[in-house]
Amino acid sequence: MLKTDILIIGAGLTGLTCAHYLAKKKRDFLVIDKLQEVGGVIGTETEGEFMYETGPNTGVVSHPEVADLFDELKNLMEFETADESAEKRYVLKDGKWEALPSGLIGGVLTPLFSFKDKLRLLGEPFRAPGKDPHETLADMVRRRMGESFLNYAVDPFILGIYAGDPAQLVPKYALPKLYNLEQEYGSFIGGAIKKKKKENDPEAKKATRKIFSVKGGLGNLMQALKTSAGPDKCLLGISNIEVSKTDAGYLIKGTTTDGKTLEIATKQLVSTVGSYALQKLMPFIDDSELDAIEKLHYTRVIEVAVGFKQWKGRPLDAFGALIPHREKRDILGIMFMSSLFEGRAPKDGALMTIFMGGVRRQDLLDLDDQAIKKVLEKELKELLELDSFDPDLLKIMRHEYAIPQYRADSKERYEAIESLQNEYKGLVLAGNIRDGIGMADRIKQGKMIAKTI
Ligand SMILES: Cc1cc2nc3c(=O)[nH]c(=O)nc-3n(C[C@H](O)[C@H](O)[C@H](O)COP(=O)(O)OP(=O)(O)OC[C@H]3O[C@@H](n4cnc5c(N)ncnc54)[C@H](O)[C@@H]3O)c2cc1C
The missing domain is CATH 3.90.660.20 (Protoporphyrinogen oxidase, mitochondrial; domain 2)
Known part of the structure; x- marks a missing residue:
């Protein structure tokens, strides 16, 4: 029987970022995962002269927490940003590649958007903000910018990030920065300009649009996090993990690779697993209480x-x-x-x-x-x-x-998470069930948990 103050389930980016910051604070913690290696969906393979990723390929330094983490790991790995050509993105229209415009002139000249929508765009700053927090992304873009922007800018962008459908995603949860731009400033264009002018906080300035990877591939990021957290802190290859509630906190049972039973008593439990794995992992939670989370x-x-x-x-x-x-x-x-x-x-x-x-x-x-x-x-x-x-x-x-x-049912999911965390003291339900799907979001969340737990 092992004992710890904090047990993190999942040695992916969320779990290991959290572990890195807990280690910095000299907290007592362990990380457990069913896989034999750290990384979760992140991994890099080499074959001959080719090196390829088996999960995410690149991230964006979209939160200051990403820049901070890479700075802290600089002795363990080499962070790299993409070549300048990364600024250019092609979008297919009528079978032909067109560069997605980044400036005003490009925007006027591009054949991607209709003449009518280009004219309409002039009125975007003056259009009233939406009132429905559950409006879909497709409806929001149609309302503010027009159909051709939806089809040839937002749709491919959403395919690239979510492999999703703008008619189903809800910006309040799926693209909160965009949603807040409209809610706070009343306009995407005006808001982006005003926000940039106001932005003189050096902390916020660390967030950029830079595309990142790591020398040797993103797998090296995970190895660096494992080293900084302390390799002996990661218990890997543990199958049949099941959590039960005790008076003092939680008891985790699992089976090690050599068939032995592992038991860990912990005061606090951080789950970073996907919604689909929660029920089996935590049978002490009533099915009905997980319903709204499992709908994800x-x-x-x-x-x-x-x-x-x-x-x-x-x-x-x-x-x-x-x-x-x-x-x-x-x-x-x-x-x-x-x-x-x-x-x-x-x-x-x-x-x-x-x-x-x-x-x-x-x-x-x-x-x-x-x-x-x-x-x-x-x-x-x-x-x-x-x-x-x-x-x-x-x-x-x-x-x-x-x-x-992240669709219209996200509100109920967030409420269910909040309610379970209130009901079960010391339980944190994290990972991509909330707070964003990208690597930057996972880093931000992992750090936040370590700070608040
Ligand atoms: C194909 C693909 C492409 C992507 N592309 C990008 C991209 O280009 N840019 C970007 O920013 N993001 C991208 N993402 C998203 C990004 O990879 C994830 O947000 C991030 O890696 C998730 O980290 P995580 O730790 O939250 O979850 P995970 O990596 O899923 O880690 C969760 C961990 O929990 C463990 N676990 C699950 N169930 C159990 C259980 N019952 N018992 C024990 N352990 C368990 C798993 O084994 C896993 O190690 C992509 C994701 C995928 C799948």
């Missing part, structure tokens, strides 16, 4: 790493290429990883990550590897101007619970 839908996604020793297609001079749903293609987007970071592919080669599936294309998840390869062959030959499709690396990764979709 996770979309399935196929991720494919494709590498070429000698690249013969169109120039990969951007972050990547996004494909709006209305273009009716079988892939969601392509990230040009070897254009962003060094060491991902041989010198004249290319490494890219392709995403398929998502909320509106679950049918593709039924395809076997051979059929997926066929889809990729057709799509990449057309979209990247390849004469033939004979990659030197092709790794297909299926993610069953990839990205949670």
Whole structure:
């Protein structure tokens, strides 16, 4: 029987960020995970001269907490930001790649948006803010900017982040920065300008739009966190984990890799697992109390790493290429990883990550590897101007619970989480069931838990 003050379930980014900060505060804690290695969905593989990610590929330094964490880990790993070409993103329209405009002139000239919507945009700062906190993203964008902005800017952007559907996501939960811009300043454009002018707090300035990875891949971030938390703090490969409530806190039982029973008594318990795993993990909680949390839908996604020793297609001079749903293609987007970071592919080669599936294309998840390869062959030959499709690396990764979709039922989920945390002293329900789905959000949350627990 082990004893600890704080037990974290999940050695993913949320759990290990929390562990890193608890270690800094010299708190007594342990981390437990069913997997043999730390990282959760984050992982990096190397094959020959190719290095590819098996989960997320890049993050954004969108919260000051990300910059702080990388600074604190600088002796254990090398943080890297993407090449300047990452500023450019292609969007497919009528079968042709168009660069997503970033400035006013580009915005006026681009064929992505209709003339009517470009004119309408002039009136955006004067449009009244929405009143419905559960308005969908699609309705919000239509109301403020117009249909063509929804179809050729927001839809591909949402596919790139959520593999989701703007008609189902609710900005208050899914894109809180955008939602708050409208609520606080009354306009996206005016709000962004005013916010930038007001921004002289050095702490807030640490948040940028920079795209990040880590030398050697994101797996190294997780190894660095493990080292800084203390490798002996991570109990890995523990199966059948089950939590029960005791007078003093919680008792966790599990089975070690050599078949022994492990018992840990803890005063405080931090769960970072997905909503789908909670019921089995914590049978002491009544099913009805977990209902609203379990309703959280996770979309399935196929991720494919494709590498070429000698690249013969169109120039990969951007972050990547996004494909709006209305273009009716079988892939969601392509990230040009070897254009962003060094060491991902041989010198004249290319490494890219392709995403398929998502909320509106679950049918593709039924395809076997051979059929997926066929889809990729057709799509990449057309979209990247390849004469033939004979990659030197092709790794297909299926993610069953990839990205949670923050929809209109989020309010009830947040209330259920709050209510359970009040009912069970010392229990923290965290992870991507709340507070955002990106790596930056997970870092921010992990740090916050360590601060408040
Ligand atoms: C395919 C994919 C692509 C992504 N792309 C990006 C991207 O480009 N940029 C970005 O910012 N974010 C991206 N994300 C999101 C980002 O990866 C996640 O937000 C983040 O890594 C989640 O970290 P976490 O610790 O909250 O959860 P996880 O990584 O899921 O960790 C949870 C841990 O809990 C453990 N666990 C679960 N159940 C149990 C149990 N019953 N007992 C014991 N342990 C258990 C798991 O084994 C796991 O290790 C992507 C995610 C996926 C899946």
